[in-house]
Every structure is written in C-alpha cells, then in structure tokens.
Amino acid sequence: MKRLAILLLMLPLFGYAAAAAVASRMAANPGWRAAERGVTVFVEDNGIHTSIVLPKRAAGVNLAAAFPTDDIADPRYGGWGHVAVSWGERGFFVGTPTWWDVRPATVLRAAAGSDATVLHVEHVAPPVADRGIRPLVLRPGEYRRLAAFVLASRRNGAAVRGYGGYDAFYPARGRYDAVHTCNDWTGRALAFAGVRTGRWTPTSGAVMAWR
Numbered sequence: 001m002k003r004l005a006i007l008l009l010m011l012p013l014f015g016y017a018a019a020a021a022v023a024s025r026m027a028a029n030p031g032w033r034a035a036e037r038g039v040t041v042f043v044e045d046n047g048i049h050t051s052i053v054l055p056k057r058a059a060g061v062n063l064a065a066a067f068p069t070d071d072i073a074d075p076r077y078g079g080w081g082h083v084a085v086s087w088g089e090r091g092f093f094v095g096t097p098t099w100w101d102v103r104p105a106t107v108l109r110a111a112a113g114s115d116a117t118v119l120h121v122e123h124v125a126p127p128v129a130d131r132g133i134r135p136l137v138l139r140p141g142e143y144r145r146l147a148a149f150v151l152a153s154r155r156n157g158a159a160v161r162g163y164g165g166y167d168a169f170y171p172a173r174g175r176y177d178a179v180h181t182c183n184d185w186t187g188r189a190l191a192f193a194g195v196r197t198g199r200w201t202p203t204s205g206a207v208m209a210w211r
Helices: 002-023 075-079 090-095 104-112 140-152 182-193 204-208
Strands: 039-045 050-055 082-089 117-124 133-138 167-172
Touching (some): 039 140, 039 204, 050 117, 050 140, 050 204, 075 117, 082 182, 090 117, 133 140, 140 182, 182 204
Antiparallel strands (some): 039 050, 039 133, 082 117, 117 167
C-alpha cells in the first residue's frame, strides 16, 4: 500500500514532466531566424530560473525611464546600459535572495497559485555569451514587441529595493502557478516578440533548448 501511495503521488509529476517535454518541443514562430543586424538581447539561465537582458535604449524604446536609477539602492549601477528582467511569485522571489533561503513551504505555496507577482529588474553590464547566456539578434520591430511585453507585465505600484544595490522589484500582472512559471513568462515574452521558442516552457531547460 505504501508503494502504491507513493506511485499515486508521483503520477502527477510524471504527467507534468511529460506534458512539458512535448509542449516545449512544439515550436512557436517556427520560421523565425535571427537578424544579421539589429538589437542584441540575451537570455540568461542559472539552471533553474531565466531572465531576459535588454539594452535600456534601443529601437526607439527607453527602458531607463520605466526602471529609473532612483529605484535602486546604489545609483552607480544605473550607469550600466542594460537591464535583466524576470517575473515570478512575490513571496518566493523577494524572500529568497539566495538558493539557501528557499523553503519547501514557499515553493509549494507558489506552485499552488498566487496573484502576488513581481518583476525583478537588475541594472547590469552587457553579458558575455557562454553556456548559460544565449544572445539573440532581433529586428527593431521584434525588440519593440519584446520591450512592450515586459512593460505590459508591470503593474502600477512602488518599487521595492532588491537583493543588492543594483536591483529592484516591481508589482507585476499575472498569476503564478505550476503552469505559468517564471520560465513560461520568458518563453511567452520571446514568442510575443516573434522569436522561435517552445509553445510552453515551464523550465529553464525548455527555454534554453531553442536556438
């Protein structure tokens, strides 16, 4: 009986993993190809969570106005020309500055569903492409759509200082749950811009699998 109970508990996880494997391999925007010239953005992956790095000023978009230096603790970081943006559940995001701060209860509450979501915005230098950093060259129109998706994800409200002097959290739109994850937000942002990506990308590996 004990083994049967464990099996029954594991079945939803197997189903979730199988659905993710199938949907993440189904292409959105299958005909997309990177531009030869344009605006370079980056997708970053720390093994669990992805973010999108965008230039503050490009293709007529001024993200510096949307995410001003006054919102971060150390204004010197505001001189860097890029922002790394990601989306997630507020309790998990704000309350876990390091992976050592993650608690099972926090993860379970987020997976069950939460309307309290935030954008995490870091003022950064342009990253160097490597295994966990994927560069994408977008056409100006594609970049504007990507920036529009990011800005539309923000909800009105005051910024909250982040983990260090270089970052801040902003109230966000959308509900976080096991289907609509931080990585799914990244995938939807890329798909909205017109980039080839998976139709559902709940994990960081699903996001980074597309080239």
